[in-house]
Amino acid sequence: MRALVWHGKEDIRCDTVSDPEIEDGRDAIIKVTSCAICGSDLHLFHNFIPAMLPGDVMGHETMGEVVEAGRGLNGKVKKGDRVVVPFTIVCGECDQCKRGYFSVCQRSNRKKHLADKVFGHTTAGLFGYTHLTGGYPGGQAEYLRVPFADTTVQKVPEGIPDEKLLFLSDIFPTGWQAAVQADIQPTDTVAIWGCGPVGQMSIRSAILLGAEQVVAIDCLPERLEMAEAAGAITINFETENVVERLNELTGGEGPEKCIDCIGMESHVSPTMPDTVYDRAKQILLAESDRPHVLREMIYVCRPGGLISIPGVYGGLVDKIPMGAAMNKGLTFRMGQTHVQRWTADLLRRIEEEQIDPSFVITHEAPLDKGPEMYRTFRDKQDSCIKVVLKP
Amino acid sequence: MTNISSIASLSNITRSEGDPKVLRSGPSSRGVPDSLAKGLGWFSLGLGLTELLAPRSITRALGMEGKEALVRVYGAREIGSGILSLSVDKNLGLWSRVAGDGLDIATVLTALREDNPKRGNAVVALALLIGITAVDLMDAQASTARHSRSVGRKRSYRDRSGFPRGVQASRGAARDFKTPPDLRHAPPLASVSKRTSAA
Numbered sequence: 001m002r003a004l005v006w007h008g009k010e011d012i013r014c015d016t017v018s019d020p021e022i023e024d025g026r027d028a029i030i031k032v033t034s035c036a037i038c039g040s041d042l043h044l045f046h047n048f049i050p051a052m053l054p055g056d057v058m059g060h061e062t063m064g065e066v067v068e069a070g071r072g073l074n075g076k077v078k079k080g081d082r083v084v085v086p087f088t089i090v091c092g093e094c095d096q097c098k099r100g101y102f103s104v105c106q107r108s109n110r111k112k113h114l115a116d117k118v119f120g121h122t123t124a125g126l127f128g129y130t131h132l133t134g135g136y137p138g139g140q141a142e143y144l145r146v147p148f149a150d151t152t153v154q155k156v157p158e159g160i161p162d163e164k165l166l167f168l169s170d171i172f173p174t175g176w177q178a179a180v181q182a183d184i185q186p187t188d189t190v191a192i193w194g195c196g197p198v199g200q201m202s203i204r205s206a207i208l209l210g211a212e213q214v215v216a217i218d219c220l221p222e223r224l225e226m227a228e229a230a231g232a233i234t235i236n237f238e239t240e241n242v243v244e245r246l247n248e249l250t251g252g253e254g255p256e257k258c259i260d261c262i263g264m265e266s267h268v269s270p271t272m273p274d275t276v277y278d279r280a281k282q283i284l285l286a287e288s289d290r291p292h293v294l295r296e297m298i299y300v301c302r303p304g305g306l307i308s309i310p311g312v313y314g315g316l317v318d319k320i321p322m323g324a325a326m327n328k329g330l331t332f333r334m335g336q337t338h339v340q341r342w343t344a345d346l347l348r349r350i351e352e353e354q355i356d357p358s359f360v361i362t363h364e365a366p367l368d369k370g371p372e373m374y375r376t377f378r379d380k381q382d383s384c385i386k387v388v389l390k391p
Numbered sequence: 392m393t394n395i396s397s398i399a400s401l402s403n404i405t406r407s408e409g410d411p412k413v414l415r416s417g418p419s420s421r422g423v424p425d426s427l428a429k430g431l432g433w434f435s436l437g438l439g440l441t442e443l444l445a446p447r448s449i450t451r452a453l454g455m456e457g458k459e460a461l462v463r464v465y466g467a468r469e470i471g472s473g474i475l476s477l478s479v480d481k482n483l484g485l486w487s488r489v490a491g492d493g494l495d496i497a498t499v500l501t502a503l504r505e506d507n508p509k510r511g512n513a514v515v516a517l518a519l520l521i522g523i524t525a526v527d528l529m530d531a532q533a534s535t536a537r538h539s540r541s542v543g544r545k546r547s548y549r550d551r552s553g554f555p556r557g558v559q560a561s562r563g564a565a566r567d568f569k570t571p572p573d574l575r576h577a578p579p580l581a582s583v584s585k586r587t588s589a590a
Contacts (some may be wrong), residue, residue, distance in 0.1 A: 005413055007399060010425060010479070014417040021409035045420075046479050055399035055406075100571070110407075137411050145409060183576035186563070204553050228550040231558040253392050264570030283478050306576050331576060345568070354564050359553035362546070371420035375538075382543025 002391065003141030004184055006056045009047040014368045017057065020137060020145035025072020025258035028149035030085060034162040036061040036369070037387045039196045040312045043264060044130065044376050048288065049269060049314040051114065051130040060087035060127040061169040062139025063162055069149070076150040083145055083153040084168045085139060086339035091124040092151030103336035107328055108148060109134045123336065140370060142391040149218045154343040154363075157351075163358035163388065164350055167201070172357050173342040175201025175261075178310035178344075181333040182257040184209045189250050191215045191300070192232070193293045194261035194280050195223035197386045198310055200360050203232045208354060211257075219267060222383040226360070235364060238269070244301045254302040263311025264289035274319065288315030298325045308317040360386045367391040424533040428481040431488060431530065435473030442466025453502045453516060454509030465495065485531035492524040579584060 005015040020029060021218050038061050042369050043049045053286055069077050077083070094106040098202040108125035109115050111134050115122040116312040118132055125147065128138015136225060137145070146152055175198050190211040192202050195218035206214045207230055216227035220236040228234050235245050268290070278290035287292045297307050298321050307330055325332075349355055365373050373387045400423060421429075442449060443466035446459040455462075468491055475484030485493045499520060502513035536542075554561035 001411070002417075005399070005416075007416070007419065010421050012420040015413050016415040016417070017411035017413050020411050023407060027409075036528075053402040053405060054413075055402040057411055074484075099573075131405065133444055135405060137406075141411065147484040148395060180568070180570060181574045183570050200553070205565075206493050207558070207562055208565035209568065212564050222546060222548055226551050229552045229558075230554065231552070231562065279480070283474055283480070304577055314511075324551070333574070348414055349565065351556040354561065355553055356555050357553065359551040368417070371418060374420045379538045379542070383546040383548075385545075 001143035002367055004055045004059060004367065004374075004389075005054075005136070006044060006052050006058055007054045010045060012058060012371045012374050014370050017141070020143055022068060022070050022145065023117045025070040026148050026150060027069040027070040028066050028073060028153070029147045030064040030079050030083060030139075030144045030146055030153075031067045032062055032064040032139055032142055032144055032391045033319050034063050034166045035059050035367075035389050035391065036166060036169075036171075037140070037377055037389065039183065039198060039374060040129075040263070041374070042355065043312060043314060044128075045374055045378060046265070048264060048282075049130055049132075049209075049312075051135075053064065053131060053135070056128065056130075056135065057141055058128045059138030059140030060129055060145055061113070061166060061171070062127070062362060063156070063169060064144070064168050066149075067143070073150050077153060077155075081153075081157060082156050084156050084165055084343070085126050085127070085144065085153055086168070086173070086343060087129070087170045088152075088339050089127065089134065089147050089150050089338055091148050097151070097279055100338055100341045101338045102338040110147075111135055126336070134258035136192045139389070140367065140389060141331075144375070151340070154340070154347065156347060160350070161358070163361055164356055165347070166388065167197075167357040167360070168339075168343050168346055168350075170337065170339065171197045171201050171360070173339045174198050174310050174337040175203075176205045176342050176346060177337045178202045178259050178261065178308045179205035179209050179211075182206075182259060182306050182308040184211045184257060186210050187212055188257050189213045189215065189246075189255040190257045190259065191217065191246055191255040191297075192261055193217045193258045193297065194311065195227045195234075196261065197360050198373055199223075199259075200230070200385070201231050201357070202261055202310065203227050204355055205256075206259075207231055208349075212247065215246060215255065216350035220380060223243055223385060226376060228383065229359075237267075238271070246300050250302070253301050254305065256305045258297040258301045258305065258307050259307070260293045261310045262298060263309075264291075264313045264315075266290045266292040278318070287318045289313050289317045291317040291320060295319065295321060298328075298330065301328065301330055303328040304330075306331040306333065310337065312336075323357045361388050363387045420538055424530050424537050425481065427526075427530045428476050428485055431527065432473045432476030432481070432484060435469050435476060435484075435488060439466045439469030439471075439473055442469060451500065451580055452509060453497075453503050453513050454507040458498075461498070464492070465498075468494075482531065482535050485527060485534055488527045489524065489531050492520060496520050496524065514548055
């Protein structure tokens with residue numbers, strides 16, 4: 001089959017690889033009908049997250065049809081089922097899964113010993129996202145093996161196009177969890193840094209959950225336009241002072257809820273000297289992540305407020321103003337998304353037309369154009385915000 | 392199609408039996424300017440280290456004795472350019488190489504004086520520098536053009552609300568959602584105010 005394979009920094013290729021095979025009774029093989037490139041794939045593209053190996057198949061936003069089901073699935077997932085594959089692989093049986101903390105499933109990371117060493121304790125296995133999270137081949141491919149398929153996949157009905165359902169695999173639940181864990185109240189101002197795909201989903205989730213005002217922060221006109229289309233107030237950080245503007249919008253008190261949809265690769269600009277400092281340290285391998293957004297959020301957030309972090313951080317950050325965070329009594333909530341906790345409810349909301357997540361797709365291409373699309377997406381060319389690939 | 396790289400092949404030992412393994416490799420997302428930038432980056436590192444660690448052999452070869460400190464500074468500069476050229480900010484690295492080439496040329500020109508017994512070496516060095524400057528300049532231009540954000544169309548997304556029922560009707564449309572107890576935060580302002588006024 002064909003698959004997008006990581007060969008090194010900025011080196012993704014559409015390779016011919018062997019087909020995946022059932023290894024365990026709870027495995028299923030999916031024929032991929034649609035997959036997408038995620039912003040967090042770019043962290044791997046840039047080799048900022050350790051433990052990728054040449055030959056790793058990329059991708060963690062995938063849907064398709066079950067073509068082979070392991071015997072242990074006992075008919076819970078069967079041939080012909082149409083499924084969305086969340087990026088988190090979950091056993092459904094461990095204590096964390098029973099709590100609904102699926103992204104820290106204790107059993108699905110088959111390279112648990114690595115995660116134990118690096119994180120202290122293992123987290124869930126993830127598709128196409130380094131050997132720290134299991135080294136599972138990803139879904140930017142014609143076929144995908146799904147371990148623990150009965151508890152991992154979300155079955156979806158026929159008759160709804162892939163484009164509306166695909167993002168149940170990651171960015172929609174991720175944006176939703178970012179807003180839900182902020183516990184949005186009708187009086188809240190929610191400030192969202194980053195209007196990429198997860199940012200766009202967070203904006204819409206915050207609107208649906210009834211925030212008084214949603215403020216979206218970015219520097220790319222097309223992304224700000226898309227944010228505005230959903231009713232967000234926008235701040236272009238290249239032309240406006242974010243802190244001043246947020247204080248102005250909140251009567252000088254700062255937003256109650258701040259959401260970081262940027263993560264480890266914040267924009268670098270001489271007008272924000274800390275970002276140049278972070279980039280220099282990152283190049284010298286003295287720091288792995290650029291936490292400008294975290295610093296700004298801690299500074300501007302209202303005392304007693306909450307900081308929600310769906311953006312991916314990979315390792316070590318520097319100069320975090322913990323004094324301000326501690327004295328202001330801020331609450332931090334973060335983590336990979338517990339996708340399976342939200343998918344059934346979000347599927348209902350799509351069916352009821354509360355939201356149509358396909359709004360975010362700006363580019364569709366066949367799988368073999370994947371390497372080119374990685375570059376287009378990374379360089380933000382052609383007003384690209386979200387790429388869907390068709391194997 | 393190219394053959395599978397040896398590293399990709401070696402990494403197969405970490406994969407389980409049912410995992411896909413690379414059979415044939417396709418074209419890379421990395422273009423010629425990117426690969427050249429990588430090569431120039433490693434070249435910079437090599438040259439920079441030589442300048443830093445063995446400046447005397449360079450000054451002696453060019454008849455520029457006494458300029459060892461300057462060569463060391465150039466070595467540090469070269470290492471900086473190399474690191475940048477190998478990073479995702481390769482354009483910055485390539486342009487810093489072009490600027491560095493200018494400095495190198497200006498410095499070697501001073502060694503072309505008639506009384507320099509190593510003038511011949513200086514001429515060869517200058518020719519090499521001019522050649523490498525041309526390569527640096529071409530690659531810097533090609534890489535900048537390849538990765539420029541201005542490639543492609545400028546599109547408008549003003550009509551992409553994502554709310555089939557419209558923005559106004561969607562505000563608070565998911566209020567039926569009950570925040571799970573483990574994700575609740577501070578009480579809403581309204582309930583605090585009520586309690587305060589009741590007291």
